[in-house]
Amino acid sequence: MEILVLFVVLLLLLALGVPVAIALFGAALATFAVIDIPLVVAVQRMAAGISVFTLMAIPFFIFAGDLMYRAGIAERLVRVADAAFGRMQGGLGVVNVGASMMFGAVSGSAIASASAIGSSMVPLMEEKGYPKDYSVNITVTAAIVGLLIPPSHNMIIYAAASGIGVSIGDLFLAGIVPGILTGSMLALTAWIVAKRRGLPKGTFPGWRQFFRAVVYALPGVMTGVIIMGGILSGFFTPTESSAIAVIYTALIGTFVYRSLGWKGFTEAAAKSVRTASMVLFIIAAATAFGFALALLEVPQQLGGLIGMMTDNPIMTLIIINIMLLVLGTFMDMAPLIVITTPIFLPVAMSTGVDPVHFGIILMINLGIGLVTPPVGSVLFVGSAVGKMPVPAMVRTIWPFYLTLIAALVLITFVPSLSMWLPQAF
Secondary structure, eight states: OHHHHHHHHHHHHHHTTOOHHHHHHHHHHHHHHHTTOOTHHHHHHHHHHHOOGGGGHHHHHHHHHHHHHHTTHHHHHHHHHHHHHTTSBTHHHHHHHHHHHHHHHHHOOHHHHHHHHHHHHHHHHHHTTOOHHHHHHHHHHHHGGGGTSSOOHHHHHHHHHHSSOOOHHHHHHHHHHHHHHHHHHHHHHHHHHHHHHTOOBOOOOOHHHHHHHHHHHHHHHHHHHHHHHHHHHTSSOHHHHHHHHHHHHHHIIIIISOOOOHHHHHHHHHHHHHHHHHHHHHHHHHHHHHHHHHHTTHHHHHHHHHHHHOOOHHHHHHHHHHHHHHHHTTSOHHHHHHHHHHHHHHHHHHTTOOHHHHHHHHHHHHHHHTTSSSSOHHHHHHHHHHTOOHHHHHTTOHHHHHHHHHHHHHHHHOTHHHHHHHHHO
8 A cells, every 4th residue: 555655646746747856755755644654754864865975976077077068078079089980981970979988988977978969969960961860869879878988977876875885986997898888889880870871971181180189189088087097096086086077177178278268167067056956856855765665665575576477587687677678768867776776786686696787787777768758868958959859869769779778788698798897906
């Protein structure tokens, strides 16, 4: 009965168009009222959910990502990728993927990547004769690679939600190889689709222009190097690295690229405050909802249900992946991480999956949800950037969906892809 109240209230509020955070909190309040727990407990759980030192990294990484966009780092990364791959048939599609991978390595945000790279690449590709649906589809699907390549603030949320002290440094390392693999597979798909559709070739600008583009982009790319180098060396924590990323990006944008002024800095700060507030409010509300799930022993019941369906580890992981893919189409990533981690992590660990490996599985699963209707936030960003309706985008996006599913299968069932670097360090 109580479980029914929890989920019926949540679904009803979502169906009425209530914001996700308020719907989660409302469902928790209704459940607490039914089981006669003081409603103030919900507020206490919300406060406890965001009173975590590691979560301080989230607003800093969001701020750093916005500064990178305003400093023109995305445009410089596009030039590097264009100089390297633009001469191929459909080369700008591969350039789009490459630029998204590099921007993801310094921003860690799928939405920031879709906005920054899309603003540069979609008009350029359209000018060069590429169909708009092809340009936008690559932009949105390549953007989720940034969820895997560190730094990724979603990995920080997962580490906090796990409740077992999963190392953020290990998660960052674990995402590198899967991120490169997923990006490479998307680039190959972009090339194959371009060949089949007879899309245009570019020209190689020469080695001088290539190295010049690399030199111009290098200060921006060094953001990711400094972050990972500092964490791996033990010189600073992931939270401290996020603050250093802000300082470094501000200095590079102001004194090296000279494209970031006081107006841009204040606009980035204001936007980052709004974004971080929404993310942290969602995390807080999802924590109260997760506490209700724990009280009602939903994780144990779900684990028992999956155990009744199969005792095969492979089938268990397939079931978890299907559930996560379905959930990802209806809810945004941050609340899903907080809600689903306590539910599915114990089940996955019971089959022998390392919690770091499961974190990467979770990232790509929910990342696919960001580009899947009806609630795909990155899909909506791509629609806005490309000035193209979502239905028209989705009609031709299926080759990239299939590629992402193939990457998910590889990441799920080849653990060494995720675990090799953490074990090496």
